[in-house]
Every structure is written in C-alpha cells, then in structure tokens.
Amino acid sequence: SQTIHQWPATLVQPVGSPLSLECTVEGTSNPNLYWYRQAAGRGLQLLFYSVGIGQISSEVPQNLSASRPQDRQFILSSKKLLLSDSGFYLCAWMAGGGADTQYFGPGTRLTVL
Amino acid sequence: GESVGLHLPTLSVQEGDNSIINCAYSNSASDYFIWYKQESGKGPQFIIDIRSNMDKRQGQRVTVLLNKTVKHLSLQIAATQPGDSAVYFCAENRWTGFQKLVFGTGTRLLVSP
Numbered sequence: 001s002q003t004i005h006q007w008p009a010t011l012v013q014p015v016g017s018p019l020s021l022e023c024t025v026e027g028t029s030n031p032n033l034y035w036y037r038q039a040a041g042r043g044l045q046l047l048f049y050s051v052g053i054g055q056i057s058s059e060v061p062q063n064l065s066a067s068r069p070q071d072r073q074f075i076l077s078s079k080k081l082l083l084s085d086s087g088f089y090l091c092a093w094m095a096g097g098g099a100d101t102q103y104f105g106p107g108t109r110l111t112v113l
Numbered sequence: 114g115e116s117v118g119l120h121l122p123t124l125s126v127q128e129g130d131n132s133i134i135n136c137a138y139s140n141s142a143s144d145y146f147i148w149y150k151q152e153s154g155k156g157p158q159f160i161i162d163i164r165s166n167m168d169k170r171q172g173q174r175v176t177v178l179l180n181k182t183v184k185h186l187s188l189q190i191a192a193t194q195p196g197d198s199a200v201y202f203c204a205e206n207r208w209t210g211f212q213k214l215v216f217g218t219g220t221r222l223l224v225s226p
Contacts, residue, residue: 006156032211032212034214041218041219042218042219043202043216043217043218043219044157044202044214044216046213046214049211049213051211057211059213090156090157092156092214094212100145100147100162100206100212101147101159101162101206102147102212102214103159104149104156104157104158105156106155106156107154107155107156109154
C-alpha cells in the first residue's frame with residue numbers, strides 16, 4: 001500500500017531563517033506531487049505541483065520554492081522566512097496516468113516568529 | 114473567481130443522529146468531487162468521491178448526493194459518532210493542464226455524546 005511521510009511534524013523558525021520541508025511517498029512510482037498551505041480555520045491553497053523529477057509548477061507567487069530531486073521526494077524551501085509563511089503545510093500525491101484522487105500526508109506545522 | 118464553498122461553518126449534532134454537510138460549487142463544468150475529513154492537526158483523509166454522471170454514491174455510513182441542476186452536493190453521515198468530529202471539506206477536481214483540487218472553507222462537525 002502507498003504511504004506518504006512529511007517531516008518535521010512541527011517547526012518554529014525565526015523570521016529571515018531558511019526552510020526545508022520534506023515529503024516522501026512509498027509504494028507508488030511516478031506520482032503527481034503537490035504542496036498545499038492551510039491557514040487556521042481555512043481551506044487548502046495549492047502552492048506547487050510536480051508531474052515528474054525536476055518538473056515543478058507554481059500556483060501562486062510567493063517566498064517559497066519547491067524541488068523534486070527524486071521520483072518520490074518533494075521538498076519545500078525558502079531562503080528567508082516571513083511571518084506570513086506560518087501555517088500548516090501539506091504534501092499530497094496522486095497516481096499518474098489520469099487518476100483523480102489526491103491523498104495527503106500528516107502535515108507540518110510551521111510557526112515563524 | 115469560481116470557488117467551492119460550504120453553507121455552514123459549524124454543525125452540532127447528538128451522537129446517533131444523522132449529519133448532513135452541504136457544499137455549493139460554481140463551475141458547471143466540474144465533473145468530479147471529493148469529500149475529505151480533517152481531524153485537528155492532521156492531514157485531510159479521503160472519505161468518498163462522486164463523478165458528475167452519478168447523483169448518489171454510498172460508502173460505509175456515508176452517502177454523497179450530487180445535484181447538478183443547482184450545483185450542490187452533500188455528505189450524509191449516518192448514526193454520527195464522536196469519532197466523526199472533524200472538519201469536512203468538499204473539493205472539486207479540475208483539469209487545468211494538470212489535476213487540481215479546489216477546496217471549500219470547510220464545515221466543522223461537533224458530535225455530542
């Protein structure tokens with residue numbers, strides 16, 4: 001069966017510090033991968049998606065970037081965090097080949113102080 | 114812009130009652146919808162999905178109804194249990210060159226014993 005991991009689970013960082021969040025998927029090959037951010041009490045906002053290694057598309061302009069160095073690894077980064085980067089970050093995967101359903105990881109709670 | 118929204122932010126029910134959570138969508142071309150359950154501090158969990166060529170789909174204790182005429186879908190939970198307490202999101206799966214989920218704000222379901 002497929003599983004998706006995210007780490008760290010929680011993170012407290014000062015403004016201006018760098019960020020690296022990691023997401024890995026097991027049990028599938030060539031998945032579509034997604035990064036979302038969720039503000040408190042709100043829905044999910046798509047940040048990045050990837051259909052393959054090295055292929056990243058951004059949905060919204062922001063202070064963040066994403067990379068996919070391996071087929072089942074997706075990384076969210078920032079060089080200098082802003083207060084507004086605080087939130088709950090979720091990684092999701094979807095099987096390739098025309099599948100529709102996305103499955104989410106456990107999330108990372110980021111607090112920027 | 115087009116959006117997927119929910120009618121009620123909070124729904125309180127007694128244990129054993131049936132719960133109905135509603136969702137409106139605005140894109141008449143939408144053809145696939147997903148309901149997710151999100152417990153506090155966790156990632157969204159897939160519950161059930163429905164395609165536009167159906168008007169009803171049943172799972173274990175859950176039923177999703179789709180009314181394309183008024184662009185409305187609902188999630189019905191039978192015999193609601195305390196473990197059902199969570200935020201429920203409907204999501205619309207759109208193809209915009211890639212598979213993209215558009216989420217509503219969510220409805221918080223509170224189940225009292």
